[in-house]
Amino acid sequence: AQRVTQPEKLLSVFKGAPVELKCNYSYSGSPELFWYVQYSRQRLQLLLRHISRESIKGFTADLNKGETSFHLKKPFAQEEDSAMYYCALSRKAAGNKLTFGGGTRVLVKP
Amino acid sequence: DAGVTQSPTHLIKTRGQQVTLRCSPISGHKSVSWYQQVLGQGPQFIFQYYEKEERGRGNFPDRFSARQFPNYSSELNVNALLLGDSALYLCASSGLAGVSTDTQYFGPGTRLTVL
Numbered sequence: 001a002q003r004v005t006q007p008e009k010l011l012s013v014f015k016g017a018p019v020e021l022k023c024n025y026s027y028s029g030s031p032e033l034f035w036y037v038q039y040s041r042q043r044l045q046l047l048l049r050h051i052s053r054e055s056i057k058g059f060t061a062d063l064n065k066g067e068t069s070f071h072l073k074k075p076f077a078q079e080e081d082s083a084m085y086y087c088a089l090s091r092k093a094a095g096n097k098l099t100f101g102g103g104t105r106v107l108v109k110p
Numbered sequence: 111d112a113g114v115t116q117s118p119t120h121l122i123k124t125r126g127q128q129v130t131l132r133c134s135p136i137s138g139h140k141s142v143s144w145y146q147q148v149l150g151q152g153p154q155f156i157f158q159y160y161e162k163e164e165r166g167r168g169n170f171p172d173r174f175s176a177r178q179f180p181n182y183s184s185e186l187n188v189n190a191l192l193l194g195d196s197a198l199y200l201c202a203s204s205g206l207a208g209v210s211t212d213t214q215y216f217g218p219g220t221r222l223t224v225l
Contacts (some may be wrong), residue, residue, distance in 0.1 A: 004152075029141050032211050043113075044153070044200065044216040086152050096204055096212045097143060097166050100152030 002027040004089050007103035013077050014109050021072040021104045023061075023087030031089045033063055033070040034098070038084040047072075047085070057081070077108045114203050123191050123224045131186045131220045135203030141165070142184040143214060144176060145200040153200055159184055174198035188222075196224045 003026045013019045025031060033050040046057045050063040050070060061072045070087060087101040121225045123129050135142050141160040157215040159178035174199035178184045182203075188195055198221050202214035 006152075030135075043218050046213050049211060087150075090211075095158070095165060096141075096209060096214055097155050097158050097168075098145075098153070098209060099115075099155065100145075102150075102152045 002099050004101035006104050008104045010069045010105045012107045019074050019077040023070045034088045035072050079108045082108045116201050116217040116220050120221045124225050127191050128189045133201030134183045141204045141205035143202045144186045147198040191224045
């Protein structure tokens, strides 16, 4: 069975500092990886997906199949980045059903 | 479009009771998925429906059931409620169900408290 692990429950950084959220997965096949974000009082929404290879709001994430990781990075954190972040995985053979990690709360201090 | 809508927003039940949660997908979306999010944890997949047929079921007991209607809205039913069923129940819709990269759009959730 697939599993997604986010080892940090809370990341606290100062504005302008780099931030990296770790995500490790276990799955023997070819996964699709996503990062979802939930801002305060808002619903869960897609931030980015590995297949798009895009940068959203300054965030990037690289899929490392050798290390089975999909870490999320931003070089200069902003206060509006404070939110809950979830890494998620879907299996090609199982459609778009998502397996989520436990989430990391990011707090960007002024 | 208001996006995915869910009702009710909050619900309080007692142990042993039954509850029905409702979800309306984004217009044009034919797939609805249900997730349970216990406080402090990530969402956990419960069910997925596409074109009124069940396409997947997570590791949940038979007390949990769901269905999808011809207008693609969906209901999640939980019987014989336990304290451990207290959680935020999320509904997500997508255009497709068989494409692993198809984005899921989430509703605001229904907060269920079991006393």
